[in-house]
Amino acid sequence: MGVDRIPDNIQEGSGDFDGFPEGDGVLILSTEKKIMSANLQAERLLRIKLPKGENFFLDQIINDQYREKAVSALNSALEGGHSHANLAGKTIAGFPASLTYSIEPLHDNNRIIGAVLTFRETVPSAPGPSKQVRLIEYDTLFEHLAEGVFTINNRWRITSFNQRAQEITGFKSEEVLGRFCWDIFQSDLCHTNCPLKLTMETGIIRMDQDVRILVKGGKKQSILVNTSVMKNKRGLLIGAIETFRPVVEMDLSHEDHRNAASSRPEIIGQSPALLKLLGMLPDVAASDVNVIIEGESGTGKELIARSIHSQSPRSSGPFIPVNCAALAETLLESELFGHVKGAFTGAVNTRAGRFELAKGGTLFLDEIAEIRPEIQVKLLRVLEARVFERVGGARPISMDARIIAATNRDLEHEVKEGRFREDLFYRLRTVPLSLPPLRERIQDIPILVAHFVSTFNKKYQKNVRGVDTKVLNMFKRYAWPGNLRELERALEYAFVFVKGPIITVSHLPELKARPVAPKIGLEDQSTPSLWEDEKITIKKALDKAQGRRDDASRFLGISRTSLWRKMKTHGLI
Template structure:
């Protein structure tokens, strides 16, 4: 019986067997940016089959961070110059952000005319994961944590993002509820649609209603033009209702109808409008307690409490303080064009002893305020807000020496790794210890996950 040969794989002039055997992803495009070949490794890395990719514009397949303004392949095809080892990321078929290293070159015919381009990309996810472990542990967009208390949040976030379920985020003021909401949105398949945030505590009922639902021209005196509400603006995307616990019972009733019917009526409208916006609600109050006090509708609570994320306060994740401090210093150095190298050990000890009622936002404000007084070098106690020093003396809070010592060790190791581009050998030499001692300390401090 004659066997059937599999169809030829389009390789655009390349040796198919070679392209199929290498571990790097390879694809080619013609002069119209349509994909003309796509090897097996490209399928595995992107999660997109060859049949799905062929004939489509490359930016539709990859959703890369370079696509909009710094496309390496476009630069190569326009200039004729290759690009080697440029790091970027793209979003795979499951919505995950994949870090890759890309290289590009041109394709030309026998006359030397450019007919297209070829790009190879190498998956750096494992290397990026190791870098994050050395830096501080868990990562999700702007959310970086070394704390086991936050691990559950960061592990739950991608799973939540894969669904369109309503989410309730609870946590004290300043714990980063909006950051979590934005992380969920950025990982969702509707990430390209708008993320619209509304602070329910900042507006009275009449303004909040028009803000959420919008209004038609002539709905009230002065309404000369129709205005779309936040539900309309968030179509296909995410509507973030911050501080929903401060919403009045009257507005809660109107919101409940929207969540039940997935429709709303702008002020002055005669027909309802549909909404497919995903709802993420947040509160710094205990909504279950408010339900018991009859200050929050029980049926609305059940509607928004489909998936619940509880953010721990900073006092319960103090091991994150040294890493947050480094993160804020990096940010403000770029913003204010400074060269602050870190904080004095006494300052870090004070930070570790403080309970941070304002949580991460308070810590960020303290660091930013220190930048006003500190021009270079390390941030000293004299650069801190007076009220923070006074509160420390008044409370006379005993410092947990073991926790502070661990935090200082972790901060020093993190700084050494950063200075040596995560080289364990050079970092150990910089810290004056053997490489095996450094590795053991990192395991003890939780900087390397087992």
């Protein structure tokens, strides 16, 4: 074991290092281990002047206990392009300081041109885990945040760049550390109205600023940016931090979202459940059999009925919709079959019913389960005999219309309960079609959002480009009891309040307090979302805490009760 020594060109305590700014030290070396750049924080931590162009000897900085590993890591980065994180060490010069540092190779066109060393002071504290251990934990959580995060120093050079930032931009951390932020992001605001610059100059936090950057490869990407300054314990500015998340840009042309299986442009989606249903429609439309469409309220049952009609031989005839639940029981019979003059009080004229009006076309009976039993009997007779009489009349009238019925109830259950006639049920149910709820069509949500954004842009004369990823993730988690109708209303609500090009969570009505959607199949479980990110982060914290919830909640910065509630929500207990 060698003897710790101080380099000849360093005098212990030389320089007013304590007056230098606190924070992370950054040192950039060439492949020849010459100093290319260094910040004042690095000089403060290493207790050594770091002039540009001078040779740097790591083995003369780190003490004997950690020296061999430090030199090996630096050589590995410069010669083999390997990264090394969370290394421990102690300085020799001045009062020995404990450090945690990382070494990342610096690349240019796939060629190693140097290395970036970042240093952070670690001071043991008691009780509880040491500061170094806590910093490692924070680094782990920092790397797994759902948003991209990077920091800059006073010289506008990037000092940290987390994993999510790498995923969004396409740049590896070793490609950006030590470089100017504008060289990496090349945003439309970098040289005019940069949010980070405004925050550095004024100290004002910027929230959800819409910025367009160029990701690696030159493709444009919209992001929402939050910025804040970083200060040391003395209140001196040492840099700034920016968090960002991608904006979901909508394809508002709709050309790629139209289903070849449907001639109705309003039926939008590519989920397997919907495509299976739409694939049946041409064959169903070609026949003249009765159809019943089952599905929750707001799923688009009338759209399916209209699609069947438009593809059928009766497409040139009328499509007559009747909402059986919207009509008073005393009027429903007259509305369906018509009435003759004087049939009842107020019948001052003879009037044709919906069955007559639908001649040569399609009669759509929505909410069929709501009609009372005596009307069910008459409807059954019409379906069987294909004739009917007007209320108060005796002349039989031929029925020349296709019947499509719809309900949001379980008709089989209604039959068992005696509320719906079994013979009518089977007469209507020649071809049953089941329309999936929106919570089972998670992958269709981005397409539907794009459709509604395009629709409301035209209606409200706005130019909304898309939605925040938080909005899309919230939509994917939400159960949508009102299905498509509720999604449409939520976005129209947002259009009332949105002023810029991006819809954020703040523009939406209250959805988050309602039930969340259950997982539906493997495809939904693999959908990336903040929901999954939170679950993964909680599991990592629990693993590191070896299952101790007190420690895990402390790592996450939340109360033990909040952790328990989140674990229960994510099915972790």
